[in-house]
Amino acid sequence: MKPKPTLAQLLWLFAYVGGTSFGGGLTAYLRRVVVDQKGWLENEDFIHGLSMAQLIPGVNALNLSVWLGWRLKGWLGALLSPIAMVLPPGLMVLGMGLVYFQRGDLPAADAVLKGIGAAAVGLTAALAVQVKTKSRRPYVSALLIAATFYLVAILKAHIFTAIGILTPISIFLHRPKKP
C-alpha cells in the first residue's frame, strides 16, 4: 500500500522544498522527495506529470506542484501546493530585494553561487537519467530524446517549436495498434 500524505504533510513538504532549493534543480528535488524518499508516487506517474507541466506555458516547477497537489490531495492540494512552495522563497526574494533597494547593492556571493550552479547542472543531468522508464520502443525513444536535445541544445530552437514539431511525430510513432 503506497503511503499517502496528509494535506499538512504535503504543504509542509512544498514549503520546505521551496525554501531550500538553492541553485535550482527544483524538479529533481521534488522527484527525490516525493518518489524516492516518501514513496507517494511512482516514477512513472511523476514523469507523466512533469511532461504535462513542461508542455504548457509557465514555470515548470510551479505547474508540477499544482499537478502533484491535485494528484495527492485534489482541489485543495492543487490550490495550496503552489502557494506553499512559493511563500518561503518569495519572502526571501522580497527580503533580499529590500536589502538591495536600501543599500544599492547586495553583498556578493559569487563564489558560493559558482559552486551551487555547477551542482544544479549535476542534479538536472541526474534527473534526466532518473525519469527514464522502460519504454516499449527503446530505439524510437532514444531517437526522440536525441532529436529533442539536438533541436533545443544545439540548434537553439525555441522549446515551443521543438515540442510542436516532435510531439505529433512522437504520438504518431506511439499510436495504439489495432489488436
Next chain:
Amino acid sequence: MSQNLLELARFFTSLSLMAFGGGKVVLPAIQAEVVKMNWMSSVEFLHLYAIGQAAPGPAMLIVLLVGYKAAGLLGALVAAFCMFAPTCLLMVLLTRAWDKLAASPWHDAVEEALAPITIGLILASAWILYVDAVSDTVTFLIFALSTAVMLRTKVSTLTIVAVSGLVGWLVYGLRG
C-alpha cells in the same frame, strides 16, 4: 499607484500564457516593460535577476521585485498572482481533461510519446546550463560528483547543493 497596478496585472497576465519553456524566455520582455514604464533601469533589473537566481524556489520570482518597485507590496502580490495563476489554472484544467480520457487507448500512447521528449528537454537544459556553469576543473568535479551522488545514493539535494556552495566559497571565495 493604481495605474501601475493595472499595468502590472495586464502585463503579467498576458505574459503568463506566453512563457513557454519555463519562463526565462520572457525575461527580455519584462526588462523592456520595466524600462518603458520607468519602474527601474536595465542595470537594476539585471541585479534583481541575480537576486532571483541566488534565491531558492521556482524561477521568475523576480516578478515579485518588479511588482514591488512598481507599486509596493500590493504590486508584488499582483505581479506574482497574474504571472502564476493563469498557468496554474491551465494545469488543473488540462489534468482533469486528461484524466477524463483515461479509458482511451490514445491516453497511454500520448503519455508514452511525451516521455522521451520530456527527457530530451531536461538533457537540453542541463547542457545549456553546463556551458555557463562548468568552466574549470573544480566546477567540473562539483558537477560530476553531484550527478554521481544523485544517481547512486539517496543523499538529499539540499545537502548536495550546500556542500557544493561551501566548496565554491572555499575555492573561489578565499583565494585571491
